[in-house]
Amino acid sequence: MAETVDILVAGGTVLTVNDKDSKLEGGAIAVDKDTIVALGRKEDILSAYRGRVTIDVPGSIIMPGLVNAHTHAAMTCFRGIADDMELMEWLNDYIFPAEARNADPELAYWGSMLACAEMIKSGTTTFSDMYIFEEEAAKAAKQAGMRCLLGEVLFDFPSPSFKTPAEGLACTEKLIRKWAGDPLINIMVEPHSLYTCSPELLIASKALADRYHIPLATHFLENKAEAKQLREKFGKRATAFLQEIGLLDERFIAFHCVAMDEEDIGLFADRGCKVVHNPESNMKLASGVASISAMMKRGIVVGLGTDGCASNNNLDMFQEMDTAAKLEKSARLDPTVMPARTVIRMATCDGARALGLDSLIGTLEVGKKADLCIVDMNKPHLTPMYDEYSHLVYAVNGSDVDTVLINGRVVMQNRKLLTIDEGEAMRRVREIADRVRLSLSI
Amino acid sequence: MAETVDILVAGGTVLTVNDKDSKLEGGAIAVDKDTIVALGRKEDILSAYRGRVTIDVPGSIIMPGLVNAHTHAAMTCFRGIADDMELMEWLNDYIFPAEARNADPELAYWGSMLACAEMIKSGTTTFSDMYIFEEEAAKAAKQAGMRCLLGEVLFDFPSPSFKTPAEGLACTEKLIRKWAGDPLINIMVEPHSLYTCSPELLIASKALADRYHIPLATHFLENKAEAKQLREKFGKRATAFLQEIGLLDERFIAFHCVAMDEEDIGLFADRGCKVVHNPESNMKLASGVASISAMMKRGIVVGLGTDGCASNNNLDMFQEMDTAAKLEKSARLDPTVMPARTVIRMATCDGARALGLDSLIGTLEVGKKADLCIVDMNKPHLTPMYDEYSHLVYAVNGSDVDTVLINGRVVMQNRKLLTIDEGEAMRRVREIADRVRLSLSI
Numbered sequence: 001m002a003e004t005v006d007i008l009v010a011g012g013t014v015l016t017v018n019d020k021d022s023k024l025e026g027g028a029i030a031v032d033k034d035t036i037v038a039l040g041r042k043e044d045i046l047s048a049y050r051g052r053v054t055i056d057v058p059g060s061i062i063m064p065g066l067v068n069a070h071t072h073a074a075m076t077c078f079r080g081i082a083d084d085m086e087l088m089e090w091l092n093d094y095i096f097p098a099e100a101r102n103a104d105p106e107l108a109y110w111g112s113m114l115a116c117a118e119m120i121k122s123g124t125t126t127f128s129d130m131y132i133f134e135e136e137a138a139k140a141a142k143q144a145g146m147r148c149l150l151g152e153v154l155f156d157f158p159s160p161s162f163k164t165p166a167e168g169l170a171c172t173e174k175l176i177r178k179w180a181g182d183p184l185i186n187i188m189v190e191p192h193s194l195y196t197c198s199p200e201l202l203i204a205s206k207a208l209a210d211r212y213h214i215p216l217a218t219h220f221l222e223n224k225a226e227a228k229q230l231r232e233k234f235g236k237r238a239t240a241f242l243q244e245i246g247l248l249d250e251r252f253i254a255f256h257c258v259a260m261d262e263e264d265i266g267l268f269a270d271r272g273c274k275v276v277h278n279p280e281s282n283m284k285l286a287s288g289v290a291s292i293s294a295m296m297k298r299g300i301v302v303g304l305g306t307d308g309c310a311s312n313n314n315l316d317m318f319q320e321m322d323t324a325a326k327l328e329k330s331a332r333l334d335p336t337v338m339p340a341r342t343v344i345r346m347a348t349c350d351g352a353r354a355l356g357l358d359s360l361i362g363t364l365e366v367g368k369k370a371d372l373c374i375v376d377m378n379k380p381h382l383t384p385m386y387d388e389y390s391h392l393v394y395a396v397n398g399s400d401v402d403t404v405l406i407n408g409r410v411v412m413q414n415r416k417l418l419t420i421d422e423g424e425a426m427r428r429v430r431e432i433a434d435r436v437r438l439s440l441s442i
Numbered sequence: 443m444a445e446t447v448d449i450l451v452a453g454g455t456v457l458t459v460n461d462k463d464s465k466l467e468g469g470a471i472a473v474d475k476d477t478i479v480a481l482g483r484k485e486d487i488l489s490a491y492r493g494r495v496t497i498d499v500p501g502s503i504i505m506p507g508l509v510n511a512h513t514h515a516a517m518t519c520f521r522g523i524a525d526d527m528e529l530m531e532w533l534n535d536y537i538f539p540a541e542a543r544n545a546d547p548e549l550a551y552w553g554s555m556l557a558c559a560e561m562i563k564s565g566t567t568t569f570s571d572m573y574i575f576e577e578e579a580a581k582a583a584k585q586a587g588m589r590c591l592l593g594e595v596l597f598d599f600p601s602p603s604f605k606t607p608a609e610g611l612a613c614t615e616k617l618i619r620k621w622a623g624d625p626l627i628n629i630m631v632e633p634h635s636l637y638t639c640s641p642e643l644l645i646a647s648k649a650l651a652d653r654y655h656i657p658l659a660t661h662f663l664e665n666k667a668e669a670k671q672l673r674e675k676f677g678k679r680a681t682a683f684l685q686e687i688g689l690l691d692e693r694f695i696a697f698h699c700v701a702m703d704e705e706d707i708g709l710f711a712d713r714g715c716k717v718v719h720n721p722e723s724n725m726k727l728a729s730g731v732a733s734i735s736a737m738m739k740r741g742i743v744v745g746l747g748t749d750g751c752a753s754n755n756n757l758d759m760f761q762e763m764d765t766a767a768k769l770e771k772s773a774r775l776d777p778t779v780m781p782a783r784t785v786i787r788m789a790t791c792d793g794a795r796a797l798g799l800d801s802l803i804g805t806l807e808v809g810k811k812a813d814l815c816i817v818d819m820n821k822p823h824l825t826p827m828y829d830e831y832s833h834l835v836y837a838v839n840g841s842d843v844d845t846v847l848i849n850g851r852v853v854m855q856n857r858k859l860l861t862i863d864e865g866e867a868m869r870r871v872r873e874i875a876d877r878v879r880l881s882l883s884i
Contacts, residue, residue: 076825076826077826079825079826079827079828079833079837080827080828080829080832080833080836080837081828081829083781083782083829083832083836084767084771084777084778084780084781084782085777085778086777086778087777090777114822114825117822118822118823121822121823122823280768282772283768283769283771283772284767284768284771284777284836285771285777286771286772286774286775286776286777287772288772288775289772309837312836313832313833313836313837314823314836314837315823316823316839319761319764319839322761323765323768325526325726326722326725326726326765327725327769327772329526329725329726329727329728330724330725330728330729330730330731330769332728333728333730334728335526335527335528335529335532335726335727335728336526336527336528338526339525339526340525340526378868379868380556380559380560380563380864380867380868381560381563381564381756381757381758381840383518383521383556383867383868383871383872384518384519384521384871384872384874384875385521385522385875386521386522386523386875386879386884387522387523387525390522390525390755391521391522391755394522394525394726394754394755394756395521395522395751395755395756397758397761397839397840397841398823398839399839399841399842400841422822425822426820426821426822426825429825429826430825430826432826433826433827433828437828442828
């Protein structure tokens with residue numbers, strides 16, 4: 001007799017992205033509650049299981065949901081507010097004043113909700129987030145049914161949500177305690193960067209992260225100017241300083257890492273630190289090109305992230321994969337580096353490893369949480385198909401995603417969001433944008 | 443009394459991309475036959491004109507149709523057949539054998555038709571094409587209602603469609619005569635490159651182009667290896683050689699131009715030569731980064747193209763614009779270069795100038811042909827909107843295009859193609875792909 005499960009997913013080629021990169025043509029997946037309970041040939045699965053719900057998108061690709069390993073979700077509210085300018089002009093004349101005058105719990109909630117809508121619609125099921133009023137991002141993600149790892153951004157100076165670093169740390173600890181054991185929401189400690197956080201704040205952040213055995217993440221060496229500034233500040237290379245104060249370990253996640261040289265890479269590799277690559281943002285801000293191939297060669301786990309909407313300007317991980325592959329080839333003058341399969345791992349299982357969530361997600365395997373996306377390949381720009389990996393990286397865009405499951409729940413079907421009222425999210429963010437415009441007189 | 447015209451287009455912000463970059467919020471356009479007859483505020487246009495058909499997409503952007511200034515349309519048939527490998531392995535082990543064994547009029551027709559479907563669906567209204575059996579591309583474009591400038595690719599060696607260079611030239615001249623005066627199909631002379639064409643063939647090509655006052659286009663200095671090889675072959679830089687044999691003038695269009703240095707750029711600028719930039723293909727093949735800012739600073743007209751689907755792997759000009767902006771910033775370490783407005787001009791009016799079609803298309807102005815696309819901005823990933831140009835370059839992808847007019851004809855409405863049976867085009871190309879797979883044993 002067939003066993004009854006909650007959901008059967010069928011209709012296409014299953015890319016497991018497991019250790020062997022196994023591919024099942026005409027595959028199917030049985031999901032019960034939040035978990036993948038079986039995976040195999042469609043006929044086998046359909047004879048062994050009966051689904052309360054069956055999702056069948058013919059000719060599709062079924063793959064692990066994408067992991068956006070670094071973003072600032074609520075910054076959807078500032079999408080396209082300022083482009084094509086020097087970093088410091090961008091930050092000081094637009095982003096910082098816009099945030100100082102407008103960032104509040106409402107902006108954080110609705111900006112994050114709109115980001116969740118956009119992310120689900122482009123196949124992302126997990127995101128790693130750093131921003132102000134991060135409790136609101138957690139609430140939005142919970143409502144949207146998205147998995148996340150997030151933390152309140154910490155600075156030496158006051159943020160719109162706290163006055164002192166101690167208050168920022170207390171806010172983080174409150175998040176940790178509140179969301180402990182939640183199936184979707186995970187918390188980390190996120191000092192903003194080494195140029196906005198004192199050694200004391202970094203050390204206290206690490207102590208907090210260690211107390212709860214959670215990751216600590218920060219922006220790191222985003223460009224050469226930062227590397228130079230930190231070397232002058234510390235009298236040594238930034239990585240050496242971080243090692244000295246005890247930050248470099250397997251739960252250290254560094255965003256950007258554009259200006260890391262061979263010695264930095266060696267230190268990261270030795271200590272098991274994680275890196276998140278943000279190619280589109282790095283290009284748009286003219287930060288330089290991170291040495292991703294070299295990092296991977298040394299065994300560093302590298303995830304992929306879009307960064308926030310003020311420097312990208314979308315959250316489409318399929319386009320980010322395309323750029324990650326092409327940028328590395330272009331920068332190394334070698335078309336063989338960063339092949340499609342590697343980039344897909346970066347956006348799925350390696351992203352999950354970078355965030356410390358790989359026991360739960362990142363691949364389609366029995367026992368893993370059912371986080372997956374179904375990409376509709378029956379389109380002119382995806383025809384013909386010789387190789388699934390190639391299409392996903394070089395031809396698909398986020399709008400080709402048809403259906404998304406997170407933690408065993410269908411959050412989008414046939415491009416209709418089931419957990420978010422996208423009309424309301426857009427309306428709310430447009431209202432927020434009206435006040436942002438007024439506050440900046442633009 | 444209101445004057446009756448064929449089509450009124452309304453419902454959004456009109457970006458004219460004219461010399462002043464005029465923008466009309468709440469604008470409308472009156473189209474009669476193939477031509478834009480009026481353009482202004484919606485209320486003014488709607489009181490002055492009555493449309494037999496009215497197209498109204500609220501909250502959209504109405505902009506000139508995009509000009510894909512260099513592609514190989516029929517190569518959709520080889521989309522994703524081989525990636526992530528050295529150029530010569532890619533060419534010699536995959537592309538050339540695939541073409542030698544499979545390229546025929548059927549492949550050329552259906553591959554081009556599928557390309558037209560993809561291009562219209564992503565907002566392209568004009569394409570410049572180089573391939574084998576180009577009569578078939580012309581037929582497909584005519585059926586699709588697309589504007590194009592195309593030419594049979596010429597080599598010293600036999601192609602699947604001709605045995606000798608003389609036959610290739612004769613084939614080109616036949617195309618010129620057959621399509622003379624056609625409102626959509628324009629012909630040019632296209633020797634493949636300086637490394638596959640003898641000086642004699644180049645000179646004969648130029649004579650043919652001059653006889654009919656049409657452009658001559660070729661792949662040029664796609665990477666440093668080519669520049670070095672040509673310098674050895676000619677005993678001088680390739681641009682100097684081209685000038686010597688009389689090719690460099692305002693009707694000379696050069697694709698890629700990655701390895702052009704300051705002296706080459708100066709020569710191109712002095713002679714009024716045109717350049718087509720192919721950033722995604724150049725990145726994917728690790729060819730290097732063309733000096734586009736420097737070319738523009740010297741006044742060279744630069745268009746934008748996707749190149750063929752075997753090296754991109756899609757024909758999405760919105761994604762190409764995004765990459766063009768970001769790559770230039772990244773390569774120059776300057777976020778101010780290649781701002782959004784410049785990139786949009788590259789993909790519209792400058793593309794039209796590069797192809798010599800700027801008297802007809804490239805901007806939305808009274809008297810120009812009605813080639814336009816309407817982009818639906820009412821989507822999470824395009825919310826909120828502070829700046830239309832920013833969104834079009836950094837946030838939109840081709841799937842956001844809602845409706846397309848070419849030469850006054852609606853070729854897509856609400857994403858439904860009206861001139862192409864996209865199901866048939868996909869089915870035909872899948873059949874061709876089956877025989878390609880067999881021929882290469884993949």
